[in-house]
Amino acid sequence: MKIKLKVWRQKGPNAKGEFKTYNVDHASPDMSFLEMIDVLNGELIRKGEEAIAFDHDCREGICGMCSLYINGHPHGPLQTTTCQLHMRTFKDGETITVEPWRAQAFPVIKDLVVDRSAFDRIQQAGGYVNVNTGGVPDANEIPIPKKIADEAFDAATCIGCGACVAACKNASAMLFVSAKISQFALLPQGQVERKERAEKMVAQMDAEGFGSCTNTYACEAECPKGIKVANIARMNREYLGAMLTSYEVGSGGGGE
Amino acid sequence: MRSIFDSHQNLLLNMKWLIDLFSSSLGRKVVMALTGLFIILFLTVHLIGNLQLLKDDGGEAFNVYAYFMTHNPLIKTISYVNYAFFVFHIVWAIMLTRKNRSARGAEGYAITNTSTIWSARNMGILGTVILVFLVIHMRQFWGEMHFGTVPFKTYGAQEVKDLYTICADAFKNWWYVALYSISMVAIAFHLWHGFASAFQTLGINHSKYNPVINFVGKVFSIVVPALFALIPIVMFTL
Amino acid sequence: MNLDSKIPEGPLAEKWTKHKFNLKLVNPANKRKYEVIVVGTGLAGASAAASLGELGYNVKAFCFQDSPRRAHSIAAQGGINAAKNYQNDGDSIYRLFYDTIKGGDYRAREGNVYRLAESSVSIIDQCVAQGVPFAREYGGLLANRSFGGAQVSRTFYARGQTGQQLLLGAYGALNRQIANGKVKMYSRTEMLDVVIVDGKARGIITRDLLTGKIESHSAHAVLLCTGGYGNVFYLSTNAKGSNVTAAWRAHKRGAFFGNPCFTQIHPTCIPVSGDHQSKLTLMSESLRNDGRVWVPKKPMPGLKGADAMKVPEADRDYFLERKYPSFGNLVPRDVASRNAKIVCDEGRGVGSGLAVFLDFTDAIKRDGEATIRAKYGNLFDMYAQITGDNPYKGPMMIYPAVHYTMGGLWVDYNLMTNVPGLYALGEANFSDHGANRLGASALMQGLADGYFVIPYTVGDYLANIGWADKVSTDHPAFKEAIQQSIDRMNKLINIKGKKTVDEFHRQLGLTMWEYCGMSRSEQGLKKAKQIIQDIKKEFWTNVNVLGTANELNQELEKANRVADFIELGELMVDDALDRKESCGGHFREESQTPEGEALRKDDEYAYVAAWEYKGENQPEQLHKEELKFENVKLTQRSYK
Known part of the structure; x- marks a missing residue:
């Protein structure tokens, strides 16, 4: 052809x-x-x-x-x-x-190569569970309902390609960020740092200059891994809850 | 001992999180959602009042209602909150739009093909149309009611301003009725996206409740502006 | 040169525990005085960098991709083995050890493999604690499946994306150390050389892929976690960027290369569709649990899709079930691959001629389409997307493809190469899989090396040399190495020949596949050696690399890597020539049983072949590390 x-x-x-x-x-x-x-x-x-x-x-x-x-x-x-x-x-x-x-x-x-290191910096701000190698409990110590594990997996399946940002008229990275926040908000392992994680990752996302979500859902329509915008709603919940109730008095997250 | 000055500084420091919250990308959206939902409530009340215009009583019901709304202390307080929320909704929308534009970068795409709905992408334009309408609308009725010279009418013992006549006169202008109706279309589109969107922003997204929210949102965004528009059209044709 | 594997004395089960006790420790306050370089950020690299950062060492980590999360470990589908025995089906550390040694056709060290099986248990705990969303049962506990013909269910998985989830777990741990300032991350940075002073590895030379800047980094130890070299075949399931450059430069600086000819060919890949093909896509071998492999009994060129459904049962040859009645379609990867090649060589291949059918008709009849869809839906979708054929309407076509390289830099029990201070982890080393790797064991090895072996063993080395024993990047050896790298880049740019890098790479790949692939013979290998030498000569006089060395130049990157692949290719051929036995992934046509099965020769070849570089265009020298088996009895594999 x-x-x-x-x-x-x-x-x-x-x-x-x-x-x-x-x-x-x-x-x-x-x-x-x-x-x-x-x-x-x-x-x-x-x-x-x-x-x-x-x-x-x-x-x-x-x-x-x-x-x-x-x-x-x-x-x-x-x-x-x-x-x-x-x-x-x-x-x-x-x-x-x-x-x-x-x-x-x-x-x-x-040409067609862009710098996506902003995504790495957002993950560095809190996209992990603070555990050291070794000294962790047995893998079967905490049962996790299958539904929850599956939903966490659905969020964790994000490949960090940036199509959500590319598709969004506001160049918002919220689908990407919410996928990671969701994964850990759902799993018991993520509970301990749940609030700080939401605050810090959102703050870093803002610092990188991504736009706000205006719920057009272009990201969901284009995401090659089918990440759902329900994750963004969950992130909104997590962040709002964290900002209103965390013990950190100084700036937790967001703002410029 | 700490001075008063110190404690003031602490207070400011203590409030920084709040400023951060509402200036963050997520917090801005929360402002839009909360004020938007409040305005939706206001629209409902406003509509109930407006429907009194259609009552065949020479405007008595409507005028009594208008008097109540401008004199009840609780309603008056709420109305100031309402004005503030309108202002917040508009100012935050401008800030959001500016921020989002700059996030998109200087170089745009040559071609975009999007599967998203039109109203979701054009909330700013719709909002601007509504704002223009709002200015004219406020000047016409709210301004007259508060600062203009409005004739009085007496119902029983009570003397109230005759806003009904002002409305009835205004709705005899074909261009005003046309503007009013077009603006209601803009509001319908604005609500079509805005209603459900507010819930998503506040984190209310659950497969059990989404269908209800979406359904109510769609019905509301059609029925309420349609009824609003119906009133001047009916009065024009009377 | 005596190759000391440093396997500790004593009973198998106590070796690692005892060894850990005997290793020297670095005082916590002194750890921050040491610097460690980690090249590559796949499972081995990311887990090593994170763990060393947690301990307090200063780590510099490098990857050529734009983010450490893109390393090719991410593409592993099937799962990760661990001897947890959660299923109460008789698994144990010893059984995992035994299966791995046997699966590797007795060409791996007992001590290493036992340690791997031992560590497997902790890996799962670690990953779950990191929030890796493994598959679970309805009761909330972890699910397991049987994988790659194992008799027990010991494979943990996260749908078909286990590698992705494990890597993102390690990436998270790495990010945490980057945020803590203990790891400095250099992405889009490629290692070009290792610097050795006074016999010890002292640092590396890198190229910033965005600016082309050649830089030097010094450290007390250098860890190469740079993956395998399957791309020497051009077409493989590796990522396009996967390369041998780091390992090969280390080899040229003195590190021995172990068992380079041991290559794993995976039987269930999507066949090649044309000359434009740039890589091959693997489909999880779990497909063989329900799919039946067949070709027509008589050649039927071009047969595919719905037409295949019309071939009567009597005209079909389910060759794996016929030849191996007890294992059937679940024979190990090398056996399945070789038999596919045999039937295609007989002219009975389907589609383009280089493919066999993988048929789910019976499984769909038995379990219903919904069940099959639930089990394999994502793989069927992937197949449909790539081939444009509907796998529910006709059998899939598969063909073997290069998937993994068991060979790699020779390392001792501490994962250190014969160059002090230079380590190799994960697929980059040769150590744990012998001549053939079992399914779901690659992820296990990468993480075992990074999380649970290197943090101990590198500490011993650092404690022994002391923090003052470091060379600055001002040392002449660094300057010289930088100059050599610059010269090499300029040389590649200035050849200004006629052929593109890809043309050379393709030519090399075809040669390797033809003569050093699933089946190897002395005659073919000798021919290949000649062809590869010709390719090398032509490459250095006729390659065309446009642009400059001081910018993002992807052609230059490729040229630099392909030049190394060519040299490696020749060594693989040498190794294959030397090993006149068939074992694991290495099938020598001269060494087979009367029925045409692989024939191992333990008396002559129970050794690790460790090759020493002797200079440009000089034959490499072979060193043999004898393999001693004290715990397992060597048997011929039989799947009949």
């Missing part, structure tokens, strides 16, 4: 970017979208033009490294990661526009 690709090219973080149009004449419907770019890159190199830079790693939909805003959707028209999107999704002769994630907190590094 033949494809016309409009791709965002940008030399570096401070360079001005622009769209460039390429023709891919030998795409196969069985190719993944990234393999199609691989093929194009091979052709570009042979022509002496630098390959298009894009993030990718596992190519099986779990590492969360691939991104790309394809024809107006993060990860393209299907609710999967870009690496799991195949060319059979597109029509022969179609023009496909490929852009990087856009958000103040995700600056473009080169």
